[in-house]
Amino acid sequence: MKKFSFFLFAALLLPLTMLNAQSKTDTPGQTNANAVNEFTSVLQDNYADFDSARTVMDMQSASNKFGLIANKWSNEWIAQYYASYALIILSYIEKDEKKRDAYLDEADKLYDKASLLIKSENDEIYVLGALIANARLAVSPMNRYQKYGAIFNQDLEKAKAVQPNNPRIYYLQGTSFYYTPKAFGGGAKNAIALFEKADALFQNEKSNDITKPSWGKKQNSDLLKKCQDELK
Secondary structure, three states: OOOOOOOOOOOOOOOOOOOOOOOOOOOOOOHHHHHHHHHHHHHHHHHHHHHHOOOHHHHHHHHHHHHHHHHHOOOOHHHHHHHHHHHHHHHHHOOOHHHHHHHHHHHHHHHHHHHHHHOOOOHHHHHHHHHHHHHHHHHOHHHHHHHHHHHHHHHHHHHHHHOOOOHHHHHHHHHHHHHOOHHHOOOHHHHHHHHHHHHHHHHOOOOOOOOOOOOOHHHHHHHHHHHHHHOO
16 A cells, blocks of 8 residues: 555544633642643643634644643643644635645644653654645645655554544544545555454543543544445
């Protein structure tokens, strides 16, 4: 199978919420715990809003909230991660190529901040890098597949070296093959095994900790079903 991705997956909609502008009075000894609780609560709420958004306007609003979260908690890598992620998703549903790249320019900056803050190899960072690369490719597939297809594959291989049981690796690989023309080694036949592997790994992944990304399960399940239907 060819090693470049050729797809445009706007099916990846994973959004988040409203930034609660509430003040808290902390007593000595409670400050750190309260700050952590506030951060995770706000992040979780925003994720829920983004994930449930059904209009572009709602998604943009939730994405803007992620930007506010990333600014307020500028030392939290996961805040930068989600702000970047939301912009990537917006780029997939935008029609104007210049606007799509503008979204990704901002996503790249947040990705770089997250990478610096985490200060170690992290599979989720590499997966996010692969997602950005594919979003760049999707803007103009025929002109960009060589450059960004290579980056996409390289980042997923790096992620696999850190944590081979990350289901998002195989979900993205499967999506890439599914949306690649059959003439170039794509299609359901070559994608289904990857979706099946991702599905098994998603079953073992906990999704109750917002600081540990868990997106992709439903999208993977939907595409697996499409493959199964096509191959009957």
